[in-house]
Amino acid sequence: MRRRDESGAVTAETATVIPVLVVLAAVLAWMVAFGVAQARVVDAARETARALARGDDAETSSRLGRQIAPDGAQIVVREEQGALVVTVTAEMRGPGGLLGFLGRPVRAEAVAAQEPGS
Numbered sequence: 137m138r139r140r141d142e143s144g145a146v147t148a149e150t151a152t153v154i155p156v157l158v159v160l161a162a163v164l165a166w167m168v169a170f171g172v173a174q175a176r177v178v179d180a181a182r183e184t185a186r187a188l189a190r191g192d193d194a195e196t197s198s199r200l201g202r203q204i205a206p207d208g209a210q211i212v213v214r215e216e217q218g219a220l221v222v223t224v225t226a227e228m229r230g231p232g233g234l235l236g237f238l239g240r241p242v243r244a245e246a247v248a249a250q251e252p253g254s
């Protein structure tokens with residue numbers, strides 16, 4: 137019985153696995169970036185609501201929120217039953233290429249009661 141030469145098998149297997157690992161690394165890095173963006177919109181909504189509740193004007197409060205929020209975020213402030221509701225929304229793009237479909241919006245809402253005298 138003749139033995140087959142398997143000298144190129146490892147190279148072929150490696151060439152097949154490397155693109156999969158690159159895509160997996162890109163997806164994992166994007167998931168971390170998505171988590172960071174979500175944390176930033178939560179912080180921006182909270183800080184904007186807090187500033188408005190203590191009596192800061194809307195422009196100053198929104199500027200504070202924009203400093204914290206991801207680029208291109210939208211900040212909407214509304215009043216409901218004596219409470220201030222701040223909604224921050226930002227679009228998180230996918231990593232691009234074949235993974236461009238992963239883009240998702242990140243959104244957070246914060247509610248704060250207006251302090252007396254503000």
